[in-house]
Amino acid sequence: METNFRALGHSGIRVSALGLGCWAIGGEFSTPDGQPLGWGRVDDEESVRAVRRALDLGVTFFDTADTYGAGHSERVLGRALGARRGEVVVATKWGNVFDERSRVLLGSDDSLDHARRALTGSLRRLGTDYIDLYQFHVSDADPGRGAELRDLCEEFVREGLVRAYAWSTDDPGRAAVFGAGAHCAAVQHRLNVLQDAPEMLALCEGEGLASVNRSPLAMGLLAGKRGAGEALEAGDIRSAPPAWLEGFSAGGAADPEWLKRVHAVRDVLTSGGRTLAQGALAWIWGRSALTVPIPGFRTVAQVEENAGAIGKGPLTPAQLKEIDGILGR
Ligand SMILES: NC(=O)c1ccc[n+]([C@@H]2O[C@H](COP(=O)([O-])OP(=O)(O)OC[C@H]3O[C@@H](n4cnc5c(N)ncnc54)[C@H](OP(=O)(O)O)[C@@H]3O)[C@@H](O)[C@H]2O)c1
Secondary structure (H helix, E strand, O other), rough: HHHHOOOOOOOEEEEOOOEEEOOOOHHOOOOOOOOOOOEOOOOOOHHHHHHHHHHOOOOOEEEOOOOOOOOHHHHHHHHHHHHHHHHHHEEEEEEEEEEOOOOOEEEEOOHHHHHHHHHHHHHHHHOOOOEEEEOOOOOOOHHHHHHHHHHHHHHHHHOOOOOEEEOOOOOOHHHHHHHOOOOEEEEEEEEOEEOHHHHHHHHHHOOOOOOEEEOOOHHHHOOOOOOOOOOOOOEEEEOOOOOOOEEEEEHEEEEEHHHHHHHHHHHHOOHOOOOOHHHHHHHHHHHHHOOEEOOOOOOHHHHHHHHOOHOOOOOOOHHHHHHHHHHHO
């Protein structure tokens, strides 16, 4: 296998070993009662420049969702890709309901009707007539409903609207329900040096699925910028973390315990001339050859730094063992 590329399962789709996550570039959106769900304000022109810089640096995989910025992330990504859409693999997600005008998330909908409606909306916003990897965003949905949606995804494949699909979930049982489908190519799940996922990686190995890794930088903690007590702007989800968001406390301060663990592994991660963020990505590649981390970004500089990790390769098995020892795993 070429080290800079990954196969998406048995789909025949090939992606760069590094993808990019397009949540932050969606800009602000919130729950009906004002809980921020985005990463604060963004500069769309900088987002477009960042996506195009990524293309020039060899990144060919972009992950978004219909709900990021209530449709805005898909629009910005579609605009940035423009005529180069055919050069890349676009992954998006469905399962949430939102109002594009007020940028409010209204809830989730795992019905079959909604999936088809959502697909039409994503195609329109992205300005494309097919999705490469269509992902179910409701991580804890009923597995029986998951099986029905998997079969619907097979229909989308037959209709030429979708090339492959995945469930975005941290539960290997649910991932396996989708994995039974002929064109299921991946699982999207959380994986970073502080939050390992051995059971999910075992499932990916067993089923021949790609492991698409969200939160590879622990939402910025592994990029080394978030000192304890450092303020975040009000529209940033990390400033008022919902219960499921780990590593940050009210007000957006990084959890001191997490910072301690980042500090403890910093020397190993920054070996070989890597920055901390590059080391965090290298740990993921070292963990399994099936992994495709999708770090978030909002600037050209972040994309350049993260794409620069590809050429430095994975950490070695000895370094992974050393990190496990330091973290008491
Ligand atoms: N399926 C799901 O439910 C789900 C859930 C979460 C995420 N995702 C996907 O996974 C992607 C990434 O995960 P994530 O958003 O949780 O966060 P992440 O990738 O762990 O962290 C991304 C954040 O780290 C900071 N950063 C990135 N590169 C950096 C660099 N080189 N130097 C300094 N800071 C840097 C940026 O934030 P600041 O500049 O603001 O610090 C960036 O937004 C998302 O964009 C999304 O596509 C999916």
